[in-house]
Amino acid sequence: xxxxxxxxxxxxxxxxxxxxLYRDYLDKKYWPQFDEFLAGRDQAVEDIHRxxxxxxxxxxxxxxxxxxxxxxxxxxxxxxxxxxxxGITAEVIFPDADAVESRTCAPFGVGLGLSGDMDPExxxxxxxxxxxxxxxxxxxxxxxxxxxxxxxxxADTDDVLAEIRRSYESGLRVVMIPAxxxxxxxxxxxxxxxxxxxxxxxxxxxxxxxxxxxKESYGENLGIYVTEVVWWPARPLWFMxxxxxxxxxxxxxxxxxxxxxxxxxxxxxFWDRLFLGQKGAEKLSSLGITMQPSEQFDRNCFIxxxxxxxxxxxxxxxIGLDNMLWGNDFPHPEGTWPRSREWLAKTYHDVPIAETxxxxxxxxxxxxxFDLASLRPHAERINVTPExxxxxxxxxxxxxxxxxxxxxxxxxxxxxxxxxxx
Amino acid sequence: xxxxxxxxxxxxxxxxxxxxLYRDYLDKKYWPQFDEFLAGRDQAVEDIHRxxxxxxxxxxxxxxxxxxxxxxxxxxxxxxxxxxxxGITAEVIFPDADAVESRTCAPFGVGLGLSGDMDPExxxxxxxxxxxxxxxxxxxxxxxxxxxxxxxxxADTDDVLAEIRRSYESGLRVVMIPAxxxxxxxxxxxxxxxxxxxxxxxxxxxxxxxxxxxKESYGENLGIYVTEVVWWPARPLWFMxxxxxxxxxxxxxxxxxxxxxxxxxxxxxFWDRLFLGQKGAEKLSSLGITMQPSEQFDRNCFIxxxxxxxxxxxxxxxIGLDNMLWGNDFPHPEGTWPRSREWLAKTYHDVPIAETxxxxxxxxxxxxxFDLASLRPHAERINVTPExxxxxxxxxxxxxxxxxxxxxxxxxxxxxxxxxxx
Numbered sequence: 001x002x003x004x005x006x007x008x009x010x011x012x013x014x015x016x017x018x019x020x021l022y023r024d025y026l027d028k029k030y031w032p033q034f035d036e037f038l039a040g041r042d043q044a045v046e047d048i049h050r051x052x053x054x055x056x057x058x059x060x061x062x063x064x065x066x067x068x069x070x071x072x073x074x075x076x077x078x079x080x081x082x083x084x085x086x087g088i089t090a091e092v093i094f095p096d097a098d099a100v101e102s103r104t105c106a107p108f109g110v111g112l113g114l115s116g117d118m119d120p121e122x123x124x125x126x127x128x129x130x131x132x133x134x135x136x137x138x139x140x141x142x143x144x145x146x147x148x149x150x151x152x153x154x155a156d157t158d159d160v161l162a163e164i165r166r167s168y169e170s171g172l173r174v175v176m177i178p179a180x181x182x183x184x185x186x187x188x189x190x191x192x193x194x195x196x197x198x199x200x201x202x203x204x205x206x207x208x209x210x211x212x213x214x215k216e217s218y219g220e221n222l223g224i225y226v227t228e229v230v231w232w233p234a235r236p237l238w239f240m241x242x243x244x245x246x247x248x249x250x251x252x253x254x255x256x257x258x259x260x261x262x263x264x265x266x267x268x269x270f271w272d273r274l275f276l277g278q279k280g281a282e283k284l285s286s287l288g289i290t291m292q293p294s295e296q297f298d299r300n301c302f303i304x305x306x307x308x309x310x311x312x313x314x315x316x317x318x319i320g321l322d323n324m325l326w327g328n329d330f331p332h333p334e335g336t337w338p339r340s341r342e343w344l345a346k347t348y349h350d351v352p353i354a355e356t357x358x359x360x361x362x363x364x365x366x367x368x369x370f371d372l373a374s375l376r377p378h379a380e381r382i383n384v385t386p387e388x389x390x391x392x393x394x395x396x397x398x399x400x401x402x403x404x405x406x407x408x409x410x411x412x413x414x415x416x417x418x419x420x421x422x
Numbered sequence: 423x424x425x426x427x428x429x430x431x432x433x434x435x436x437x438x439x440x441x442x443l444y445r446d447y448l449d450k451k452y453w454p455q456f457d458e459f460l461a462g463r464d465q466a467v468e469d470i471h472r473x474x475x476x477x478x479x480x481x482x483x484x485x486x487x488x489x490x491x492x493x494x495x496x497x498x499x500x501x502x503x504x505x506x507x508x509g510i511t512a513e514v515i516f517p518d519a520d521a522v523e524s525r526t527c528a529p530f531g532v533g534l535g536l537s538g539d540m541d542p543e544x545x546x547x548x549x550x551x552x553x554x555x556x557x558x559x560x561x562x563x564x565x566x567x568x569x570x571x572x573x574x575x576x577a578d579t580d581d582v583l584a585e586i587r588r589s590y591e592s593g594l595r596v597v598m599i600p601a602x603x604x605x606x607x608x609x610x611x612x613x614x615x616x617x618x619x620x621x622x623x624x625x626x627x628x629x630x631x632x633x634x635x636x637k638e639s640y641g642e643n644l645g646i647y648v649t650e651v652v653w654w655p656a657r658p659l660w661f662m663x664x665x666x667x668x669x670x671x672x673x674x675x676x677x678x679x680x681x682x683x684x685x686x687x688x689x690x691x692f693w694d695r696l697f698l699g700q701k702g703a704e705k706l707s708s709l710g711i712t713m714q715p716s717e718q719f720d721r722n723c724f725i726x727x728x729x730x731x732x733x734x735x736x737x738x739x740x741i742g743l744d745n746m747l748w749g750n751d752f753p754h755p756e757g758t759w760p761r762s763r764e765w766l767a768k769t770y771h772d773v774p775i776a777e778t779x780x781x782x783x784x785x786x787x788x789x790x791x792f793d794l795a796s797l798r799p800h801a802e803r804i805n806v807t808p809e810x811x812x813x814x815x816x817x818x819x820x821x822x823x824x825x826x827x828x829x830x831x832x833x834x835x836x837x838x839x840x841x842x843x844x
Contacts, residue, residue, distance in 0.1 A: 058701065186639045188646065217608045222705055223664030223715075224610065226696050227689070231653070242645030262692065266684045267649070269733060274648050279480065283644055293645075311691060311832070314839035404841070410733070417736035419826070419841055 002353055002394060003387050006089075007372055007379045008344070009364040012209075012258050012306040012327025012335070013091040015147075016104035016111060017074045017133055025129040026107055033122060037108055044109075045101050050220070059100045062333055069338060073097025073104055073331050076140035083144070087341040087384040088328060089361065089375050090144040092174060092304075092368055093137075094209050094257065095130055099332040106130040110150050112211035117182035120155030124163060127152060131163070135170035143374040148174035148207060153195050154184035161198055168202050173369060175199050179208040179233035187236045188243030196240075196249045205253040205367055207304070208233040230259040237301060238267070244288040246300040253367055257304035258329065262311055264303060265318035265418065268294045269411050276411075294409060298323065302367050307336050308347055308359075317401075317408040318418055321355055322363035341384060349390035352398045356391065424775055424816060425808050428511075429794055429801045430766070431786040434631075434680050434728040434749025434757070435513040437569075438526035438533060439496045439555055447551040448529055455544060459530055466531075467523050472642070481522045484755055491760060495519025495526055495753050498562035505566070509763040509806040510750060511783065511797050512566040514596060514726075514790055515559075516631050516679065517552055521754040528552040532572050534633035539604035542577030546585060549574060553585070557592035565796040570596035570629060575617050576606035583620055590624050595791060597621050601630040601655035609658045610665030618662075618671045627675040627789055629726070630655040652681040659723060660689070666710040668722040675789055679726030680751065684733055686725060687740035687840065690716045691833050698833075716831060720745065724789050729758050730769055730781075739823075739830040740840055743777055744785035763806060771812035774820045778813065 017025075019041060026034055049056060063070065072079035074097060083091065095111030097104040105111055108126035110118065127150035138147040149167035153160050164175055177195075185191050199206050210233045218224040234256045246252060271293035274280040284290075298320055305312060306327040316324060326344075329335025336343035348356045365372055391397065403420025410418050439447075441463060448456055471477060485492065494501035496519060505513065517533030519526040527533055529548035532540065536549070549572035560569040571589035575582050586597055599617075607613050621628050632655045640646040656678045668674060693715035696702040706712075720742055727734055728749040738746060748766075751757025758765035770778045787794055813819065825842025832840050 055701075055705070186641070188641050188643050219608070219610050219665070220709065221610050221661075221664045222702075222709060223693070223696065223711065224661055226702075227660045227664065227693070230692075238649045239643075239646055242643045242649065243641070260692075262688045263685070266688065270652075270682075270684065271645070271649070274645065279477075280644075280648075283477070287642065287644060289645065310838035311840070314841055416732035418733070419736055 003385050005379045005382065006357060006384045006386070007361040007365065007375050008087050008089050008340075008382070008384050009325070009361045009368075009370060010088045010091040010328040010330060011304045011325035011364045011368070013093050013330040014095065014097045014099070014332060015073055015079070015093045015134065015137060016095050016097040016106055016130070018103060019105050019107070022107045022129050022133065025132045027125055027128070030107075030122070030125045034107055041102075041105070044105070045103075048102055058333075062100055066331070066338070070097070070331050074137070076137050080141060080144075082330065082338065084382055086328060086330065086337050086339075087344065087382055088330070089379045089382055090365075090370050091146070091330070092327070092364070093134065093145055093147045094176065095148070095150060097331055099334070106150065110152065112209055114150055114152060114176065114178045115182055115212060116152070116154040116178040116180055116184040118152060120152060120159070123152040124155055124159055128163060128166075131167050131172060132170065135167070135172055138171055142171065143371060144378060146174055146368045146370065147172045148176040151175050151177060153177045153192060154181055157191070157194055160195055164195070164198055164202070164204070168204060173204055175204045175206050177206055177208060177236070179210070179212040179236065187239040188245075193248065196245055196252050200249045200252040203251070203369060205255055207255040207257050208236055209257040210259045230263065233257070233259050234263070241271075241293060241296055241301070242289065246296045247288060247291055250299065252300055253302065254300060255302040255304055255325075255367065258306045258327070259303065260309070260312065261303040261305040261319050261324045262309065262315065264323070265315050268297060268318065268409065272409075272411055294412070302363070307334070307343065310347060313347060313351060314404075315418070316355070316359070317405050321358045322366070324359060325364045325367070326360045341388065344384065345389045350397050350400065351391070352401065353386045353391055353394050356386070356389070427801045427804065428779060428806045428808070429783040429787065429797050430509050430511050430762075430804070430806050431747075431783045431790075431792060432510045432513040432750040432752060433726045433747035433786045433790070435515050435752040436517065436519045436521070436754060437495055437501070437515045437556065437559060438517050438519040438528055438552070440525060441527050441529070444529045444551050444555065447554045449547055449550070452529075452544070452547045456529055463527070466527070467525075470524055480755075484522055488753070488760070492519070492753050496559070498559050502563060502566075504752065504760065506804055508750060508752065508759050508761075509766065509804055510752070511801045511804055512787075512792050513568070513752070514749070514786070515556065515567060515569045516598065517570070517572060519753055521756070528572065532574065534631055536572055536574060536598065536600045537604055537634060538574070538576040538600040538602055538606040540574060542574060542581070545574040546577050546581055550585060550588075553589050553594060554592065557589070557594055560593055564593065565793060566800060568596055568790045568792065569594045570598040573597050573599055575599045575614060576603055579613070579616055582617055586617070586620055586624070586626070590626060595626055597626045597628050599628055599630060599658070601632070601634040601658065609661040610667075615670065618667055618674050622671040622674040625673070625791060627677055629677040629679050630658055631679040632681045652685065655679070655681050656685070663693075663715060663718055663723070664711065668718045669710060669713055672721065674722055675724065676722060677724045677726055677747075677789065680728045680749070681725065682731070682734065683725040683727040683741050683746045684731065684737065686745070687737050690719060690740065690831065694831075694833055716834070724785070729756070729765065732769060735769060735773060736826075737840070738777070738781070739827050740832075743780045744788070746781060747786045747789070748782045763810065766806065767811045772819050772822065773813070774823065775808045775813055775816050778808070778811070
C-alpha cells in the first residue's frame, strides 16, 4: 500500500506555439500589429543573450539535444510522451515554452512578459489568441492538464471579466495576471474586486509567474535581476493579503509560480508578529484585517516552488506541506525535465511518504481541481513510487523529522527557533 | 575573566534637534524655505497618525512617561545618563530622535526621509544643518559616539564629496545615503564610484536606515508598508554587490540599519548558488564578479539588526556573528530603551559568551572604528556582564549550539539544511 505510485503533478509547465503560428488564433484586425511584432523578434533574441539569461553556445546544445522533446511545447501527443517519460501524471500550463530564445512567445509578448502597462486592447487581443490555442491543447487529455488563461487585469474590468468567462467556458481553469501592475492601480485597489469575485466563483486560482522585474533599473547586472526576479511576482501576495482580499473572498486562491519558497517562513513569522502584537492588531482590525496572516496564507495562498530545493524541504513545516507545489518547469532548461525522476529522488528521498504525496501531487490536485481518480491510471502507468524515490525506510524518515515537525511554525508553538530542541 | 563586562554598542540610535532649533545650523539663504517647511509640519504629524505607524493615545502616554529621557534625543548630558542606565557603552547615531510625531525631524525631511529625488541643493543644505549640529553633539564624549552624516549622494558629485570631507573633518565617521534613489541613477552606476572611493579612503561606513518605502503604492494598508520597509533599504546592498562595488573598493563597508536580519540567510544561499553554478559563474565573471557573494558580504557588509529577535539568533551561523549588530534604537518606542538590559538577557541568555561579545559590541567596534580601550572604563561602570544576562553556564551554551555552529552556511559545509544533523 505505502509503495502505491505517486500522482506527480507539475504545478509549473509551459506551452506555446512557435510565435508565427499564433496568427490563426488572433483576430484578423490585429494582423498588421502582429506583423510588426514578428519583425522585432530577432532583436528580442539578441536582448535575451545580452542580458545573460542565456548564451548562444548553451542554446545550440540545448536545441540539438532536445529537438524532439521540445516539440512537446506545442504538440499534445509529444507532450504526453515527455510527461510519461519524465514521471509526470498531470500539469499546470503557463505560457512561453521556449525560455532559451523565446521563439514560442505569445503575441505581443503577453506570455511571461504579461505586464500591467501594456496597451489594454493589444494585451487582451494577444492573450485571447494564446488562450484560444491553449484551450485546444488542453482538450487533449483534459484530465491531465490545467491551462492558465492570460488576463491583463489592469484593462477595462468588463473586458477582463468577459475574457475570464470566455476562457472558463473554453476549458481553462486558471487565471494568470501580470506580476507587475506597473503604472496601473496596485492590487490592493477595490477596482479589482470584481475580478477576484469571479475567480472565486469559478474556482479559478489566480497566479503570477516569475519573469517580470524592475529590469530598467538593473543595467546589465545579472545578479540584481536574479535577486529580484522572485520578489516582484510575489509582491501581489502581500498587497492582496494586507488589503483584505482574502477576507472578502475566502474561497479565492492565489499562487506565486516559479519563485522558490525559501522566503516564505521569514515573511509568515514577520507578518504574524505584526498581527499578534497588540498595537498591530488594533490598527489592522480597523483596516479590516481580522484573520492571522499565516492562516490566510494556508487557506488562500500557495507557492509554485517548481524545482524545490533541499533547503526548502527543510522549511516545509513552516511553509506548510500543502503550500509548496513541486513543478518540472517543462520544457525550460532551468527545470528538471527530462530528469525529473532523478530530481524527485534527490529531493524527497528522506521525506515521509505521506508528506511527499501532498507535496508532489495531492496539494496541487486540490488547488487546481484535478480529479485524482481520473489520474490514477496514468499514475500507475507512469509508476513513480516511494521505492523509486529511495524512500525505503519510511518509519526512520518519520522519526528523523519528528522534532522539526513538532516545532513547526515556532512562533505559534511556543518555541524560539525553527529548530528541533536540542 | 569570563564575567568581564560587555562593551555594549548600540549600532542604531537616533538624535535630532527639535526641528525649529535647526535654524541656527542652516545657511541663512535657506531660512525662507525653512519657514515654509516648518509651517507644513502639523500636516506631517497628521499623516503619521493616519498611516497608523503611531496613534494619538500611544503618543500621549509615551511622551508623558519618558519626558526627561527623551531630552537625550538632543541633550548630550542627558543622553549619557540614559545610555548608562540602559547598559549602553557606545552608540552609532542616526537622525530623527522622535519616531512618534517626528518633532525632531531634520530640515526639509532629510533625516530618515532622505531620498534620492529631493532637490539636491535643498537636500544638501538641510543635511549640512543636521550634520553640523550632530558633530557638536558627538564632540561630547567622542569615544562613545559615531555620528552618521546625511549625504544625498544623487546630488552633484563634487558637492557630495565636499560634504563627506567636511563631515569627516568635523568629526563624523559614518555616511548615511538615501535608501531609495527614486528617479535618480541606481546604485550600480559608476557615477557613484567617487563616493565609494572616498568613503573607503576615509574609512567611513556607508549605511542606509529603514523608513523609506514605495509608500505611494500602499494606500492606507499598514501591513504592506511593514512588509516592504525592510526591503527597500536593503536593496542597495545587492545593487552594489552585483555591480562589483565591493570588488572595486575592497575596504568599503556597507550596512543596512534597523531592517532585521532574518532575510539574510536565504539571500546568501541564493546568491552563492548562482555564483557557484557553472553557468552563473561564467556570466558573472564576464561582468567583473569574481568573489563569492557570501565572502563579499562578510568582508564588506553588515546589518544593523537593532532589536535582534530570537529567530535571528538561531540564524547567526548563517548570517555571520560579525554581521548582525545589535542596537537599542534609542529613543524610538519600537526599540529596547529604557529596558535594554532586560532585552539583552531575554535575547542572549543561552548564547555563548564569546559570541555575545562579538554580536553586541566588538563587531560594531570594528566596523565603526570605536577604540575598545577607551571604552573600557565606561563598560566597567555600566557593568553589563554575562552573569547579568543570565549566561551562567557557558560550557552548556557552547555545547548546545555546537551542531548548528558546525553546519553554519550549510551550502558551503556539505549539508542540505541549516539544522544540526539528527
